[in-house]
Amino acid sequence: MGLLGTLNIAASGMTAERMWMDTISSNIANANTTRTADGTPFRRQLVVFAERAGVQGLGGVQVSGVVDDMSELRLVYEPSHPDANADGYVAYPNVNVVTEMVDLIAASRAYEANVTAFEAAKAAYMRTLSLLQV
Amino acid sequence: MDILGTDLTFNLLAKSLEGLSLRQQAVAQNLANVNTPGYRRKDVLFEDVLQAALAGPKSGPEVLRTLQSARFEVVEERQLYLRNDLGGVDLDREAAELAKTTLRINAVLNLLGKRIALYKQTINEGGF
Numbered sequence: 001m002g003l004l005g006t007l008n009i010a011a012s013g014m015t016a017e018r019m020w021m022d023t024i025s026s027n028i029a030n031a032n033t034t035r036t037a038d039g040t041p042f043r044r045q046l047v048v049f050a051e052r053a054g055v056q057g058l059g060g061v062q063v064s065g066v067v068d069d070m071s072e073l074r075l076v077y078e079p080s081h082p083d084a085n086a087d088g089y090v091a092y093p094n095v096n097v098v099t100e101m102v103d104l105i106a107a108s109r110a111y112e113a114n115v116t117a118f119e120a121a122k123a124a125y126m127r128t129l130s131l132l133q134v
Numbered sequence: 135m136d137i138l139g140t141d142l143t144f145n146l147l148a149k150s151l152e153g154l155s156l157r158q159q160a161v162a163q164n165l166a167n168v169n170t171p172g173y174r175r176k177d178v179l180f181e182d183v184l185q186a187a188l189a190g191p192k193s194g195p196e197v198l199r200t201l202q203s204a205r206f207e208v209v210e211e212r213q214l215y216l217r218n219d220l221g222g223v224d225l226d227r228e229a230a231e232l233a234k235t236t237l238r239i240n241a242v243l244n245l246l247g248k249r250i251a252l253y254k255q256t257i258n259e260g261g262f
Contacts, residue, residue, distance in 0.1 A: 006155070006162045013166030020169070049170040051163075056208040057176065058159045061166040110168045113225060117162040120232055124158065124239045128151075131247055 005058065006121035012052065012060030013114035019063045020047045020107040024100050031095040034083040041083070042093040044069035069094055142194060145201055146184070147246050153180025153206050154239050160208055161232045164223050174222045180206045 023045050033042035050064035071094050079088035139145075157178040167173040187200040211222065 006159045009159060009162040009166050013162070013168075016166070017169070049167070051167050051170050051173055056156075057210070058163045058208060060163060061170055106169070109225070113165045113168060113228070114162075116229070117165045117232060120236045121158055121162065124155070124236065124243070127240065127243045131243065131250060
């Protein structure tokens with residue numbers, strides 16, 4: 001593993017954080033989607049991060065799943081909407097754009113942290129290689 | 135008898151580079167798991183292993199043998215860093231650890247380079 005192991009670990013972190021950012025984008029894009037492929041309103045999606053075991057427990061991170069947020073949907077009174085129920089209420093997704101924005105900042109900072117680790121390992125590796133230039 | 139194999143300084147530097155690169159991996163693991171709930175931070179206490187190898191009145195070859203057989207372990211911190219998502223990683227602390235490890239790696243690589251330059255000079259000046 002050595003220094004290249006650090007690159008793999010940082011890359012796994014970058015992949016996982018990017019996956020989270022993708023999910024956040026999808027949540028924001030579907031903040032008003034009342035009809036998904038199976039006919040139900042869109043539900044906010046959450047990524048689940050899990051540690052990946054490797055040599056000596058250093059295998060990085062992985063997204064073990066993307067799950068639906070089962071909290072209450074937002075009901076809005078819109079009787080003329082095609083997806084309104086018998087009482088005239090439309091169930092909108094349980095997406096709060098402000099929450100998504102906060103998550104987006106967290107994901108992007110965590111991504112940057114992994115990039116920093118990646119660059120540190122790359123610089124160390126390059127310097128080690130230059131020792132071989134006799 | 136090969137020269138580099140019996141050079142204590144050279145071997146010590148190489149071993150500490152091994153430990154430092156493992157610590158860098160541990161820091162990368164901590165940074166990768168900054169958003170993993172319930173994660174406990176990892177560290178490598180390689181300085182203790184090196185000190186133990188050097189401690190006590192031992193002969194040169196004996197120190198070398200202990201040094202070469204020394205293995206570094208990744209340890210898990212017991213204390214959970216209490217964040218409301220139970221994540222165990224303090225980003226600032228890891229950033230500091232990464233900076234420290236990088237500086238140390240640079241120092242060790244510089245010293246290794248100097249050592250190699252010394253041998254190179256010996257080889258070149260010794261002959262024709």
